[in-house]
Amino acid sequence: NAGVTQTPKFQVLKTGQSMTLQCAQDMNHNSMYWYRQDPGMGLRLIYYSASEGTTDKGEVPNGYNVSRLNKREFSLRLESAAPSQTSVYFCAILYRGGYEKLFFGSGTQLSVL
Amino acid sequence: RKEVEQDPGPFNVPEGATVAFNCTYSNSASQSFFWYRQDCRKEPKLLMSVYSSGNEDGRFTAQLNRASQYISLLIRDSKLSDSATYLCVAGSGTYKYIFGTGTRLKVLA
Numbered sequence: 038n039a040g041v042t043q044t045p046k047f048q049v050l051k052t053g054q055s056m057t058l059q060c061a062q063d064m065n066h067n068s069m070y071w072y073r074q075d076p077g078m079g080l081r082l083i084y085y086s087a088s089e090g091t092t093d094k095g096e097v098p099n100g101y102n103v104s105r106l107n108k109r110e111f112s113l114r115l116e117s118a119a120p121s122q123t124s125v126y127f128c129a130i131l132y133r134g135g136y137e138k139l140f141f142g143s144g145t146q147l148s149v150l
Numbered sequence: 151r152k153e154v155e156q157d158p159g160p161f162n163v164p165e166g167a168t169v170a171f172n173c174t175y176s177n178s179a180s181q182s183f184f185w186y187r188q189d190c191r192k193e194p195k196l197l198m199s200v201y202s203s204g205n206e207d208g209r210f211t212a213q214l215n216r217a218s219q220y221i222s223l224l225i226r227d228s229k230l231s232d233s234a235t236y237l238c239v240a241g242s243g244t245y246k247y248i249f250g251t252g253t254r255l256k257v258l259a
Contacts, residue, residue, distance in 0.1 A: 068245065137241075
């Protein structure tokens with residue numbers, strides 16, 4: 038997954054702790070996304086960024102903030118982690134080059150105790 | 151009701167079998183459709199886009215029925231390596247890509 042890099046791959050937090058999930062792309066695309074994936078729920082969009090400096094809420098934004106300071110990076114911040122935020126988080130970019138597809142990073146597995 | 155619905159399976163089929171998955175979507179404004187494959191504990195990867203006229207890629211055939219609002223995926227001559235979860239996706243607009251919960255396929259030797 039050279040195109041989209043997520044860090045960290047695994048993280049364990051205690052309730053109330055904060056952390057930032059990092060996502061960086063080297064594919065020079067405008068649109069970036071954060072999804073979470075839970076058993077039986079599929080992937081749900083947390084936040085979306087159409088371009089540098091712009092962000093929009095997705096389906097499940099509560100408890101999260103995002104930052105898109107440049108074209109390359111899109112970070113997701115949990116200010117006060119809750120057990121309900123235990124999930125696998127995927128960052129994705131929208132590739133548009135003759136055809137359209139979401140290209141995902143390898144994911145971050147987060148556990149909140 | 152979920153916006154994109156799939157039978158979760160699992161579908162257990164022998165090698166060489168043909169298997170079909172269906173997916174329904176509720177948003178009539180959906181314009182783009184995809185099938186993604188996801189292996190256990192891995193990220194989803196695009197398997198194929200779904201075009202109005204239907205399309206084929208080797209052993210995989212995708213169909214779209216806009217009137218009934220469903221898409222399908224047919225896998226012929228199943229291989230052990232086809233074992234995975236298949237995610238149906240409907241897109242409307244630049245950012246709204248709605249994923250189904252996935253259908254698990256296990257191909258048995």
